[in-house]
Amino acid sequence: MDMLKDLESLQFEYGVPEESRTWLFLQGRFRGLMIKACAHATFFCKLFYVLRQSLYENQTSASLSPGSSFSATPASEPLKVGIIGGGHLGKQLAQVLLRFVPLPAESLRISTRRPEALDEFQKVGVQCFYHNTSLVKWADVIFLCCLPSQLPNICLEIQTSLKKTCTVFSFIAAVPIARLKLLLNHTNILRPQYQCANDFVNIWGTDKEITAALRDPAILQATCPYSPAGGITLNIKLLEGIFYAALNICTEKSMYHSHALQVLSELFLSEHFKDCGIDKASCPKFQLTDFVSKAYAKNLSQKSSFPWFDLTAVQLKETPFSQHLSKNTALQDQLSLLYCATFGVSQTKEQQVVSIGSLSQQEKRPQEPDAFSVTGYL
Structure with a gap:
């Protein structure tokens, strides 16, 4: 309950000079960006959580290649998430992850210069300390929530401790992903990019916790990627990066590419098609050429895994999945449904049409796909 809500003289706007009030919209924009960032991070973690659980449940599958280390991993191993930075964003993100993924407290750790300021998290079992290197050695996913001025030193500190399989998710808008790749000497990086419209309309509210805001269907649907x-x-390249990151998890487990496609199709597509329970053949399925070039697919043997994808290249270049996603409105529908279902909210057909119609306004794509990437598979 906000005890100051009806006390006009104690409101933020009361002390703002009349000539400066035109800038008050920035307060709503800041809140909107915060809510979207936390929501998209939660969607990413929930997908990874569900995917890992599915892989563990199927660890004896015959589609796993001989010598796989997958069977040596305990089925109950949780997703381990680390946050570097315990400021406003870091704290809000931690609350949302604990509420919606949901992460057990022991699977979330925060590294910050002031761990004593995170007493509310320590009380529920979240480890809070100041040791970035220790955090990245432990975590499967790292969220960068620090200031841009702090980033070079942090990257220098952690780059030799980052596991190849650790996904770094950066919220530092001032540092582009190509620069992050150089600073971290790491390719498994995701970085959302947001575009703010000139005709900003504040629907984000002012007096709700972000966890409460994401239970509001109108606010949640406004955070939908489309x-x-x-x-x-949101630039939809983040969605592409998330799917290629999911394929990297399958590659880490030495899964055949056919099995990886089957797992992704079952988890992220079939659940929301009504006919799938009656006729499995009618369920949509990802194809090999949805993710790799036709030339690369032609030379990939049946008992091969996907290559290890450079997520920074995925977000900077045109990929096969870019074209598949932009042309396939049914897939866009499914991703919108999947996104809202992550937060326990159903999306109507009318809402899907409104959301998906904005794709062309969100990003400018290259005229021709980049067929000559360094790795050769995109």
């Missing part, structure tokens, strides 16, 4: 509501849009 939605232009609220005047803030």
Whole structure:
């Protein structure tokens, strides 16, 4: 309960000079960006959580190649998430992850210069300390929530301790992903990019915790990757990066590419098609050429895994999945449904049409696909 809500003289706006009030929209934009960032991070972690659980449950599958280390991993191993930075964003993100993934407290750790300021998390069992190197050695996913000025030193500190399989998710808008790749000497990086419209409409509210805001269907649907509501849009390259990151998890487990496609199709597509329970053949399925070039697919043997994808290249270049996603409105529908289902909210057909219609406004794609990437598979 906000005890100051009806006390006009104690509101933030009361002390702002009249000539400066035109800038008050930035307060709503900041809140909108915070809510979207936390929501998209949660979607990413929930997908990884579900995927890992599915892989553990199928660890004896015949599709695993001989010599796989997958069977040596205990089925109960949780997703381990680390946050570097315990400021406003770091704390809000931790609350949302604990509420919606849901992560057990022991699977979340925060490294910050002021761990004593995170007493509320330590009370519920979240480890809070100041040791970035220790955090990245432990974590499967690292969220960078520090200041841009702190980033070079942090990267220098952690780059030799980062596991190849650790996914780094950066919220530092001032540092582009190509620069992050150089600073970290790491390719498994995701970085959301947001575009704010000139005609900003504040639908984000002011007096709700972000966990409460994401239980509001209108606010949640405004955070949908394809939605232009609220005047803030997400570059869809993040979605591409998330799917290629999921394939990297399968590659880490030495899964045949056919099995990896089957797992992704069952988890992320079939669940939301009504006919799938009756006729499995009618369920949509990912194809090999949805993710790799036709030339690379032609030379990939049946008992091969996907290559290890450079997620920074995926987010900077045109990929096979870019074209598949932009042309396939049914897939866009499924991803919107999957996104809302992550937070326990159902999306109507009318809402899907409004959201998906904004794709062309969210990003400018190259005229021709990049067929000559360094790795040769995109």
